[in-house]
Amino acid sequence: xxxxxxxxxxxxxxxxxxxxxxxxDDSRYSVDGRPIPVAVRPKNIDDLSAILTESHAxxxxxxxxxxxxxxxxxxxxQTPDIALDTTSLNQPVSINSADxxxxxxxxxxxxxVQSILAENNQFLAMDAALSNNATIGxxxxxxxxxxxxxxxxxxxxxxxxxxxxxxxxxxxxxGGQVVKNVSGYDMARLHVGGLGSLGVVCEVSFKLTxxxxxxxxxLAAFDNSKSCGDVALSIFNGQVTPLALNVFDxxxxxxxxxxxxxxxxxxxxxLGGRPRGLARMVDETIxxxxxxxxxxxxxxxxxxxxxxxRRISDFGWVDQPPLExxxxxxxxxxxxxxxxxxxxxxxxxxxxxxxxxxxxxxVMVFWQSGNTNNKLESSGNAIRALRGGAVSLGGSxxxxxxxxxxxxxxxxxxxxxxxxxxxxxxKQQYDPKGILNPGRFIGxx
Numbered sequence: 001x002x003x004x005x006x007x008x009x010x011x012x013x014x015x016x017x018x019x020x021x022x023x024x025d026d027s028r029y030s031v032d033g034r035p036i037p038v039a040v041r042p043k044n045i046d047d048l049s050a051i052l053t054e055s056h057a058x059x060x061x062x063x064x065x066x067x068x069x070x071x072x073x074x075x076x077x078q079t080p081d082i083a084l085d086t087t088s089l090n091q092p093v094s095i096n097s098a099d100x101x102x103x104x105x106x107x108x109x110x111x112x113v114q115s116i117l118a119e120n121n122q123f124l125a126m127d128a129a130l131s132n133n134a135t136i137g138x139x140x141x142x143x144x145x146x147x148x149x150x151x152x153x154x155x156x157x158x159x160x161x162x163x164x165x166x167x168x169x170x171x172x173x174x175g176g177q178v179v180k181n182v183s184g185y186d187m188a189r190l191h192v193g194g195l196g197s198l199g200v201v202c203e204v205s206f207k208l209t210x211x212x213x214x215x216x217x218x219l220a221a222f223d224n225s226k227s228c229g230d231v232a233l234s235i236f237n238g239q240v241t242p243l244a245l246n247v248f249d250x251x252x253x254x255x256x257x258x259x260x261x262x263x264x265x266x267x268x269x270x271l272g273g274r275p276r277g278l279a280r281m282v283d284e285t286i287x288x289x290x291x292x293x294x295x296x297x298x299x300x301x302x303x304x305x306x307x308x309x310r311r312i313s314d315f316g317w318v319d320q321p322p323l324e325x326x327x328x329x330x331x332x333x334x335x336x337x338x339x340x341x342x343x344x345x346x347x348x349x350x351x352x353x354x355x356x357x358x359x360x361x362x363v364m365v366f367w368q369s370g371n372t373n374n375k376l377e378s379s380g381n382a383i384r385a386l387r388g389g390a391v392s393l394g395g396s397x398x399x400x401x402x403x404x405x406x407x408x409x410x411x412x413x414x415x416x417x418x419x420x421x422x423x424x425x426x427k428q429q430y431d432p433k434g435i436l437n438p439g440r441f442i443g444x445x
Contacts, residue, residue, distance in 0.1 A: 006037075009081040012060050013040045016050040028068055029083035031440075032076055032404040036063065039083035045163070045171065045202045051084060052200065052435075053169025061435050064196035066138025067109060069130040069317065072326075073142055073400050074195055076407035077439025086137055089202055092116055101160060103205040106137025117208060125152035125209040127309075129317040137201040143193025144328075146313040147244035147270065149360055152209065156192040163203035164191060167431035175205060190426070197441040198430040212243065212272025216282050217305040220289040221263030221296040225344075228265040229337025229358065231292035235269060236333065236359040238288065240281045244270040244357075246312055247340075251353035251366075256311045261296050265340075270309060315355055316366040324379050325352075325402050327386050329363040331395035336361055339393055346385045350378075361395070379403050383410060413442035420445075 013022045023029075023039040030036060042048040055062050063080035065071070066087065089107035096102065097120040104113055110124070110131040117123050127146030128134045139145075145154050152158070161175025174187035191201050222228035232247050246268050253259070253266050267289065271281045282299065289297050300308060316323050331339055336358045343365065344351045352367040367382045369375040379402060387397040387410075399412035416423065420443045427434070427445045439445070 008058060009038045009060055012054045012058050012082065013038065013051065016040075016054045017042065017047055021047075023083075023085075029065060029085070031063060031071055031074070031079065032407070034079045036080050036083040038081070039065075039085055041085040041088050043088050045089065045165065048084070048086070048089070048165050048200060048202055049169045049171055051082075051169075052165055052167060055082065055435055056168045056433060059433055059435065061438050063437050063440075064137075064141070064200045066107060066135030066141070067130070067133035069128075069134045070138060070142040070144065070400070072322075073398075073412070074437065074440035075412055075444050076404055077437075077444065080437070084200065086200070086202070087135065089137075093203055095120075097122060097208075100208040100210075101205060102208055103161075103203055104136060105203055106140075106201045107135050110134050110136060110139060118211070121211050122208045123211050124158065124206055126155040126158060127313055129314050131310075131313070136204055140192045140201060140204065141194060141196045143195075145362075147246050147309060147357065149244075149357065149362075151241060151243050154360075156189055158206050159188050159192065159204060160207055161205040162188040162191060162201055164188075164199040164201055166199045167433065167436050171202075172199070190430075195437055195441050197427065197437045197445065199436070212278075213274050214278050215243070215270065215272040215305065216278060216299055216301045217308060218267075218269045218271065218282060218285045218289065219258070219261070219298045219300060219308070220267045220269075220286075220294040221261045222265050222267065222293055223263060223295055224293055225265040225341055226337060227293035228267050229340070231288055231294065232267055232337075232358040233334065234288055234292065235285060238284070240269075240271070240284050240288075242269050242281075242285075243272045244268075244309065245359060246355055246357055247337075248312065248315075248355045249351075249353050252312060252315050252355055255315050256308050258308070261298070263295060267294070268308070268312065270305070312355060316353070316364065322401065323366050323368050324375070325365075325367040325369075325382055325386070326400040327365040327383070327390075328398040328400050329365060329386070329390045329395060330397075331361040331363065331390060331393055333358050333361045335393045335395065336363060339363060339389055339395070342389050342393075343386055346389065347382060350382075352382070352386065365397075376403055376405055380406050380409065387414070411443065416442050 086107040089105040093103040356363040390397040
């Protein structure tokens with residue numbers, strides 16, 4: 001945008017919602033260290049539609065922003081002209097407890113949604129880092145998920161329908177508010193993991209889950225990482241059905257506050273159910289852990305267990321200063337421990353921390369350069385080792401965070417292969433002017 005158009009974003013907001021809606025010089029709105037000139041916080045869906053209608057007409061670039069917990073995700077691109085803050089879209093639309101369905105505006109934080117649902121002893125079976133700030137729209141757009149996906153699936157599996165504002169301001173709906181819905185294509189899935197590049201999610205209908213009557217968490221320490229991985233897979237293939245199951249290293253354990261448990265690798269299994277069934281699953285998990293070489297086994301419950309899982313989910317996102325390199329790795333389940341051992345060996349001088357969900361083949365990897373004279377070169381080498389290790393095992397790796405200077409070297413989303421042409425055609429169909437998060441998605445579309 002040239003100098004004589006520098007006030008165009010402000011004029012777009014003023015024309016759409018009036019001069020009082022312009023937000024200037026707010027440090028919360030930046031991407032890759034570059035401040036976004038102006039921001040707007042629409043109060044309802046019609047306001048959001050009006051902003052996008054005018055932005056589309058004037059070719060003004062827009063970046064949707066929720067709670068701001070994943071702004072590091074995405075390729076480097078031109079700085080957007082307007083930050084579109086969705087956090088005022090923060091009301092429940094409908095809750096049908098009898099049918100286990102509910103619809104919420106996308107700017108609601110995950111914690112606020114869970115608080116409302118808890119009144120009926122139900123919950124939304126997804127979690128995410130910084131859930132007190134992360135919005136449900138942002139969680140879906142970034143494609144992130146936490147430990148609860150073990151039993152309940154990824155967040156997209158919980159979505160029944162969506163209301164989305166397209167790049168030109170038109171409002172579309174897909175799916176519905178019933179669990180069995182077979183009418184038409186499941187268009188909502190286009191927007192899960194799409195980083196707001198095809199439209200701005202403004203309402204989401206979910207299927208809900210009754211809260212377990214009781215919960216306990218089994219935490220086991222292992223002196224041998226392979227033994228830990230083997231036990232995790234044995235539980236995955238056994239009769240126990242965990243709510244969540246993670247393996248992680250000592251750095252993550254320290255962040256949970258349980259520093260006094262010695263070991264090389266740790267296994268946390270979250271279990272829920274009625275008393276007799278829960279007791280059986282706890283016993284079977286303890287037996288499997290002991291038989292597999294667990295050296296220390298503890299049972300935690302109540303608020304302490306909830307805090308343990310929150311800290312596991314938040315690991316790597318609350319550090320100040322932030323960790324320099326974060327990758328989201330996807331593998332087949334039986335390759336998870338192989339990958340963990342390989343990256344620990346290849347980066348032995350400065351090993352990464354990790355939180356893995358073996359049953360889903362997901363590994364979150366966290367790396368900090370430490371005391372080195374060339375942090376940028378070290379970060380680049382670490383990324384090549386971490387991503388290369390995943391690719392060599394037939395997996396993939398998304399770079400969730402890295403120094404911005406390296407984003408010109410890497411496509412943070414990895415190789416799209418032949419599917420990139422389909423994605424480009426979809427971008428052209430849904431956002432022909434390229435005003436939504438331009439250049440930040442896979443293939444820099």
